[in-house]
Amino acid sequence: MDFRKTFDTIPEQFEKWRLRYCDELFTEIIEIAKLDLNKSILEIGPGTGQATEPFLKTGCNYLGIELGEHFTEFMKRKFNPYSNFHIVNDDFETHDFGEQKFDLIFSATTIQWVPEEIGFSRTYDLLKQGGTLAMFMTLSDEKSANEELYDKIDQIYKKHFQVETKYTCKLNYDNVVNYGFVDYSYLEWKKVRVLNADEYISWISTHIEHITLQEPFKSRFYNGIREAIMEVGNKITINDTIALYIAKKP
Structure with a gap:
């Protein structure tokens, strides 16, 4: 199965429940790339644009390349x-980019599919x-607090x-240095979420394998998840790490 367009089947749910990134991450990337009106950037697989607007606000020339038709619209x-x-x-x-070149290329998770x-x-x-x-994503720890x-x-x-x-x-993001990139570094920021059963189910329902889950397993699975969270007071705490991998072309 080619998972790459699976998310494209649920654009509204994806927009509502997928995690947003912190302001500190965008500030870091924008400062390192020195974005302004004269810069051009490319976003690989923007989805519904959870990471797009902070870059658009710099006034730079933005291009997104998106495989999903529904996401694109x-x-x-x-x-x-x-x-x-x-x-x-x-x-x-x-895709044929012709003679286009960019000052910044970034991916919020999507590059892992390439x-x-x-x-x-x-x-x-x-x-x-x-x-x-710049490559970034959110790593969620559901175990430590629960x-x-x-x-x-x-x-x-x-x-x-x-x-x-x-x-x-x-x-393996570390392998970027094997392709000519330099000044490779890693930064992270921490966040905590507290969700009830319905919120947690709505969130995990946007995960790649969960979208493909079929009946009768789907109902049994989500009913079991809901009951387990309700039994502990209808609350689950999730510790998130927003991870940024960034490198330069010399």
Whole structure:
């Protein structure tokens, strides 16, 4: 199964429940890339634009490349007021960018879907000299603050979470230095969320494998999750790490 367009089937839920990033992350990237009206940037797979607007507000020339048709139309409606907003519905791996070069290329999670040898080499080629590559995502820890509940949820996964294909995308961001990038660094910020059962289910329902979950497993799985959280006071605490990997083209 090609998971890459699975998220595109739920644009409204994706927009409502996927996590936003912190202001500190955007400030860091914007300062490192020295974004202004004269700079050009490329976002790989913006989805519904959870990470897009802070960059648009700098006035830079923004281009998003999005594989999903529904996501693309969603983005057009959402960011239509910005004259510096442009988006193309195509595959980053094969799209012909012509002579375009960028001062910043960034990805909020999406680059992990691109094979390393394509993702890192294409971004390197598409960047101007001195350009910046920024890759970021949120890593969620559901175990540390909920040991007993986590064990119950784990058992529910083992019993009812039956999907045809497992998500196996893994990208070693450290390997970016093997493709010519320099000044590679890692930064992170911490956040805490407290969700009730319905909020937690709505959030995990936007995870890649969960979207593909079929009946009768789907109802059994989510009913089990809801009951487990209700039993501990209808609350689950999640510790989030917002992770940023950033590098330069010399």
